[in-house]
Amino acid sequence: MRRSRTSSRQQHIQTGPNLSETACKKPLITPGSPGEDGVNRAGTLKKPRSTCHTLTMMSEPAVVERPALEDVAEEEDVFAAEGSSCCQVVEKRVGCPQEEGEKQLTYPPPVPLAFRKQVSYRKAIAKSSLHQLPCEPSTSSLNRTDPEANIRSTADWTESAVYGDHIWFETNVSGDYCYVGEQHCIARALQKSVSRKKCAACKIVAHTICIEQLEKINFRCKPSFRESSSRNLREPIIVRHHWVHRRRQEGKCKQCGKGFQQKFTFHSKEIVAISCSWCKQAYHNKMSCFMLQQIEEPCPIGAHAALVVPPTWIIRVRRHQSSMKSSKKKKRTSFKRKSSKKGAEEGRLWKPFIIRPIPSPLMKPLLVFVNPKSGGNQGTKILQSLMWNLNPRQVFDLSQAGPKEGLELYRKVHNLRILACGGDGTVGWILSCLDELALNPQPPVAVLPLGTGNDLARTLNWGGGYTDEPLSKILSHVEDGTVVQLDRWSLRVEPNHTAGAEPDEQQNDKLPLDVFNNYFSLGFDAHVTLEFHESREANPEKFNSRFRNKMFYAGTAFSDFLMGSSKDLSKHIKVVCDGTDLTSKVQDLKLQCLVFLNIPRYCAGTTPWGNPSEHHDFEPQRHDDGYIEVIGFTMTSLATLQVGGHGERLSQCREVTLTTTKPLPVQVDGEPCRLAPSVIYISLRNQANMIQKTKRRTSIPHLNDQQHVPDRLRIRVSRISMADYEALHYDKDKLRQASIPVGLIVVPGDSDLETCREHIQRLQEDFCSLSPFKYLELQEEAAKPKTFSCQRLSPKWCFLDSTTADRFYRIDRAQEHLNYVSEISQEEIFILDPELVVMAAVGTSPSTMPDLVNPTSSPINSRQESSQKTAEIQQGKEMERLIECVKNKDVKKLQELHTKGTDLTSLDESGCSLLHHAVHTGCKEMVRFILDNAPSDLLDVTDHLNGETVLHQAAALCHRTICHYLVEAGASLMKTDMQGDTPKDKAEKAHDAELAAYLGNRQHYQMIQREDQETTV
Known part of the structure; x- marks a missing residue:
C-alpha cells in the first residue's frame, strides 16, 4: 500500500513550492532528501546548489511517514545489509557547494520505501550533523588520507x-556497546577485547579499530567551526541541533x-533516546x-549559551581562496609587505582559522586553558568535561601549546572571559601572556x-582545590562572578658590585620571573623550596607521589631548622620601603624569613x-589597593602560622628596594633560585582583571516573578559515612536511605552554610550530653530502619550538595560562606562524616525509620508511645x-x-511487603498497580x-513480564539473598535461560551505568 502511494508522485525539485503547514505539512525525508541545502530558513524549498535532491511527495494531503519504533531500533543493522553502494550515494548527497569544474552529480536510483523507513532517523540525524551551519565544508575536507588523523585528542x-572530527580519549568502560553497531563493529567480528575510546565532545564510545567505521554510518561529531563563503553574509547565522542516538540516557524526556x-526484549541493545550534544535536550x-x-530546528545551545562560542563564529579560511580574491580585486599590498620576504610574510599573516564574533x-564567551599536569588526573577529566559542556575549540590544552595562540585567536571577541584550570603558576602564565599581547580591554x-x-x-573564593563540584555549576559561577582587580608587581634585578664574589656556589644573576602576583620571599621558606626543587630535578623518579613530596618538605624544613641555615x-640584607630604612628593625627581630605579600593568603591558605584592625599603624590587606605588605618571620611565628598566627608586620608600601650582600635562596610565586648578591627593585606593574566567585542562587527570579524567601527554615540534618558516599554517590536514592539522621535545625531563610555549621555544632553538643547508649526513633512513612548512637561528628565533616540531577557533591569548607542553604537543600541537609561508624540495626520495626528531633525540644512522652501502639494495631488489620x-x-x-488512604508499604510479620504477595500470585495488574502507587x-x-x-521471587517463578515491570521500576539486579543468589541466579536455577539472559544483560547495565558510556543529561 505504501509502495503504491509513494510511487504515485515522484518529482525532482527544481524550484521551491511553499511548504507551509497548510500546503504540505510534513515532507517525507528519504535517505537522499535535503537537509539545510534543500529547505531554506523560511521553510520553503529552494534549488540545490550542488546536488539534486529527491523529495517524495504524497498524492493525498501530506502526512509524515516516519519509521515505526521497531524500525528505528534496527537502524544499526540496516547499512550492512544494504552494502557499500548506498553509503556512496549518501556521501555524494551530503556534499557542499559545487567547486568550479566539478561535474554535476547524477540522480541515484529510487530507494525502496522500506529502506527509507528504516534509515530515515539515522540519515536525518546524520545529515543534521553536517547541515547545521550556513556553509558546509567541501567534500574534499571530509575525505581522510591519513588513517591516524581521526584519532585526535585535541582540536585540529x-x-x-x-x-x-571527534576528539578521542581513552576510556575504561566495559560492555558490548560500540556506537558503530554490531554490523560494523570489527571487534565483535574478531570476538576479542580491544581498547575503546570516548569522544569528549559528543560522548559516544567506539573501539579504537572501529573508529573509521563511523564514516560508513555517516556519523560525525558536533561541528565546531564553519567554512568561509561569501553567501554567509546574506544568510542568518544559526546553529542546529547535533542529534545522537543513545542506548543509555539519564534524566527525563523533554516531550x-x-x-x-529499556524495553523488555531479550538480547536487545536498543536505542532508547535521541539527545543533542549542544543543548543536552533528550x-x-x-x-x-x-x-x-x-x-x-535551531538549537538554543543549552544552559551555558552565554558562555559557549558558537561554531558559526569560528571560520576556516582556505589559503587558495585568499589568493584568488586578491588577484581579482585591486592591488592590495597587505600580503606583500616586502618582495624579498614574500613567502615568509604571507605565511606569517595567513591563519587557517579566524574568529568572527557577533x-x-x-x-x-569563555576561553578555557587547562593544565592536565595539575592535580594528578583531575586536569584530563576536567578537559573532557569542558569539551562536552562547551565548544571544543574554546578549550585549550596547555600541555600541547602555551596560552598565547588561543589568546591571539580570540583577542577580538567582545566581553571575553577566561577560565584557568590549574595552579597559581598557570594563572600567572596566562596573565603574563595577556600583558605581552596588550589586549584592551583585558x-x-x-x-x-x-x-x-x-x-x-x-x-x-574559588577554594584551595577542586573536589567534585559539578562543572556546570562552576561555569555558572564564572558567568555570574564579579570582576575585581589584582595588583601585579615588577621585579627588576641589578648586580650588587659592592658585595664580595663567591664563585664556588651555584648562583643566578636573574630571577625565574620578573613579575609576581602572590608573593616574593627570601630566607627559610625559599631555602626549603629550593632544596626540594633541586632534588626533584636530580631524581624525578623519587618525587612521583604527593605524599612523598610532603614528607620531603617536612624533612627538609626540620633539618634546615636544626642547622639554622x-x-x-638579617645580617646580609638591607630593606628600604617607600624611602624608609627598615634594616635595623629586621636585625633587631632576628628575622629568618622575609615575605613581600600581595594577597591575604600564603603557604596553602x-x-x-x-x-x-586593632592597630592603627596598618590597614587590612587588599589585593587591589596598590600596596604591598612586608612581613617578617622568626621560627616561632612560622610555626604558629598553621594555627592562625601571623608574622611581624613591617610595612605597607608602594616601592621596595632590597639589597643582598651574599647569595641567598629566593622564590617568586613558588619558583625558587639562588640569587647572587643583587639590588632588587619592587614596584607596581599593573592591575589584572580577575573574576571573584560570589554567592549565587541556583535560580535567579525575573523582575516580574519575585520569589519569597522564608523568614525561617526548619531543616533536617542527616550524615553519611565515607564508605557509603564512595559506593553510592551516583545513586541518590540509596545514599539517602544509607544516611543517618542527626537532628533538626531552624535557621534564617537567607543563611549561608557557615551559619548552618554553627547550628549543627550546637545541636551535637546538646545531643551528646545524653547517654551514649540511648536510641531515639520516630515513625516515618515508606522508609527503612536504622539505629544509631549519638556519635559525635568528626572535625573533618563537610556539606553535600544533593540538588543536582545525577549525584551528590562535596562542598569545600572554605566556600561555605558563598553557598546559601537554599541552594543545597529543600527540606534536608546531608553532611559527609569521614569518621562515621554505622551501627547495625537491632530490634527496629521494618516499617519505621528513625528521625531524630532535638531531644531538648521534642521528647517522646508516654502519650505518643500509647498512640504509636494503637497505630501499629490498626496497621496490622x-x-x-x-x-x-x-x-x-x-x-x-x-x-x-x-483511595481510602490504606498504606501500601506495610509489611507482614515475615517481612514480606504487599508487592511480595502480588508477585507470588502472578497477577500482573496487581503488580502494576502497586508499582504505580507505592514508593x-x-x-x-x-x-x-x-x-x-x-x-528474586519473580525470577524464581519465571514471571517474565513481572520481572520486566520490576526492572523498569528500578529494582536492583545486584542484590543477593541469604544464599548469595542474584535474580539472574534464581532464573538459571528455574531453567529459564532467556529470562536469565535478560536479567544478566540488565545487571550489566546497572554495573556500568555510573560510568555512562555515552552521555548524562
Whole structure:
C-alpha cells in the first residue's frame, strides 16, 4: 500500500513550492532528501546548489511517514545489509557547494520505501550533523588520507582540520556497546577485547579499530567551526541541533517528562533516546516524542549559551581562496609587505582559522586553558568535561601549546572571559601572556584550582582545590562572578658590585620571573623550596607521589631548622620601603624569613598579615589597593602560622628596594633560585582583571516573578559515612536511605552554610550530653530502619550538595560562606562524616525509620508511645485486608482501600511487603498497580526468611513480564539473598535461560551505568 502511494508522485525539485503547514505539512525525508541545502530558513524549498535532491511527495494531503519504533531500533543493522553502494550515494548527497569544474552529480536510483523507513532517523540525524551551519565544508575536507588523523585528542587548528572530527580519549568502560553497531563493529567480528575510546565532545564510545567505521554510518561529531563563503553574509547565522542516538540516557524526556527505560526484549541493545550534544535536550526514540521536524530546528545551545562560542563564529579560511580574491580585486599590498620576504610574510599573516564574533550584551564567551599536569588526573577529566559542556575549540590544552595562540585567536571577541584550570603558576602564565599581547580591554580571568596550595584561588573564593563540584555549576559561577582587580608587581634585578664574589656556589644573576602576583620571599621558606626543587630535578623518579613530596618538605624544613641555615639572614640584607630604612628593625627581630605579600593568603591558605584592625599603624590587606605588605618571620611565628598566627608586620608600601650582600635562596610565586648578591627593585606593574566567585542562587527570579524567601527554615540534618558516599554517590536514592539522621535545625531563610555549621555544632553538643547508649526513633512513612548512637561528628565533616540531577557533591569548607542553604537543600541537609561508624540495626520495626528531633525540644512522652501502639494495631488489620485482596486478585477492592488512604508499604510479620504477595500470585495488574502507587523503596525490601526481594521471587517463578515491570521500576539486579543468589541466579536455577539472559544483560547495565558510556543529561 505504501509502495503504491509513494510511487504515485515522484518529482525532482527544481524550484521551491511553499511548504507551509497548510500546503504540505510534513515532507517525507528519504535517505537522499535535503537537509539545510534543500529547505531554506523560511521553510520553503529552494534549488540545490550542488546536488539534486529527491523529495517524495504524497498524492493525498501530506502526512509524515516516519519509521515505526521497531524500525528505528534496527537502524544499526540496516547499512550492512544494504552494502557499500548506498553509503556512496549518501556521501555524494551530503556534499557542499559545487567547486568550479566539478561535474554535476547524477540522480541515484529510487530507494525502496522500506529502506527509507528504516534509515530515515539515522540519515536525518546524520545529515543534521553536517547541515547545521550556513556553509558546509567541501567534500574534499571530509575525505581522510591519513588513517591516524581521526584519532585526535585535541582540536585540529591546521588547514587540514576535518569537519565534524571527534576528539578521542581513552576510556575504561566495559560492555558490548560500540556506537558503530554490531554490523560494523570489527571487534565483535574478531570476538576479542580491544581498547575503546570516548569522544569528549559528543560522548559516544567506539573501539579504537572501529573508529573509521563511523564514516560508513555517516556519523560525525558536533561541528565546531564553519567554512568561509561569501553567501554567509546574506544568510542568518544559526546553529542546529547535533542529534545522537543513545542506548543509555539519564534524566527525563523533554516531550513526555518520563524517564528513559529499556524495553523488555531479550538480547536487545536498543536505542532508547535521541539527545543533542549542544543543548543536552533528550527525547524518547519514538514518534510520539521525537518529531522529524525537530532535526532542522535551531538549537538554543543549552544552559551555558552565554558562555559557549558558537561554531558559526569560528571560520576556516582556505589559503587558495585568499589568493584568488586578491588577484581579482585591486592591488592590495597587505600580503606583500616586502618582495624579498614574500613567502615568509604571507605565511606569517595567513591563519587557517579566524574568529568572527557577533557582539551581544548577553554573551560572555569563555576561553578555557587547562593544565592536565595539575592535580594528578583531575586536569584530563576536567578537559573532557569542558569539551562536552562547551565548544571544543574554546578549550585549550596547555600541555600541547602555551596560552598565547588561543589568546591571539580570540583577542577580538567582545566581553571575553577566561577560565584557568590549574595552579597559581598557570594563572600567572596566562596573565603574563595577556600583558605581552596588550589586549584592551583585558579579559577577566577566573580560576578552577587544581592540585594543592592555590593561594590566589583561595583569595578569589574559588577554594584551595577542586573536589567534585559539578562543572556546570562552576561555569555558572564564572558567568555570574564579579570582576575585581589584582595588583601585579615588577621585579627588576641589578648586580650588587659592592658585595664580595663567591664563585664556588651555584648562583643566578636573574630571577625565574620578573613579575609576581602572590608573593616574593627570601630566607627559610625559599631555602626549603629550593632544596626540594633541586632534588626533584636530580631524581624525578623519587618525587612521583604527593605524599612523598610532603614528607620531603617536612624533612627538609626540620633539618634546615636544626642547622639554622637562615639565622643570619638579617645580617646580609638591607630593606628600604617607600624611602624608609627598615634594616635595623629586621636585625633587631632576628628575622629568618622575609615575605613581600600581595594577597591575604600564603603557604596553602594561611593568613600571615592577620587582622590588624586593632592597630592603627596598618590597614587590612587588599589585593587591589596598590600596596604591598612586608612581613617578617622568626621560627616561632612560622610555626604558629598553621594555627592562625601571623608574622611581624613591617610595612605597607608602594616601592621596595632590597639589597643582598651574599647569595641567598629566593622564590617568586613558588619558583625558587639562588640569587647572587643583587639590588632588587619592587614596584607596581599593573592591575589584572580577575573574576571573584560570589554567592549565587541556583535560580535567579525575573523582575516580574519575585520569589519569597522564608523568614525561617526548619531543616533536617542527616550524615553519611565515607564508605557509603564512595559506593553510592551516583545513586541518590540509596545514599539517602544509607544516611543517618542527626537532628533538626531552624535557621534564617537567607543563611549561608557557615551559619548552618554553627547550628549543627550546637545541636551535637546538646545531643551528646545524653547517654551514649540511648536510641531515639520516630515513625516515618515508606522508609527503612536504622539505629544509631549519638556519635559525635568528626572535625573533618563537610556539606553535600544533593540538588543536582545525577549525584551528590562535596562542598569545600572554605566556600561555605558563598553557598546559601537554599541552594543545597529543600527540606534536608546531608553532611559527609569521614569518621562515621554505622551501627547495625537491632530490634527496629521494618516499617519505621528513625528521625531524630532535638531531644531538648521534642521528647517522646508516654502519650505518643500509647498512640504509636494503637497505630501499629490498626496497621496490622489494614495489612490483613490488603493481603486478602491480593490473594483473591481483587484489583478493584485494592484500589478502593488505597483511595481510602490504606498504606501500601506495610509489611507482614515475615517481612514480606504487599508487592511480595502480588508477585507470588502472578497477577500482573496487581503488580502494576502497586508499582504505580507505592514508593520505589518496596522494590528492594527483603523478607526475613530468605532475604529475597520481589525480583528474586519473580525470577524464581519465571514471571517474565513481572520481572520486566520490576526492572523498569528500578529494582536492583545486584542484590543477593541469604544464599548469595542474584535474580539472574534464581532464573538459571528455574531453567529459564532467556529470562536469565535478560536479567544478566540488565545487571550489566546497572554495573556500568555510573560510568555512562555515552552521555548524562
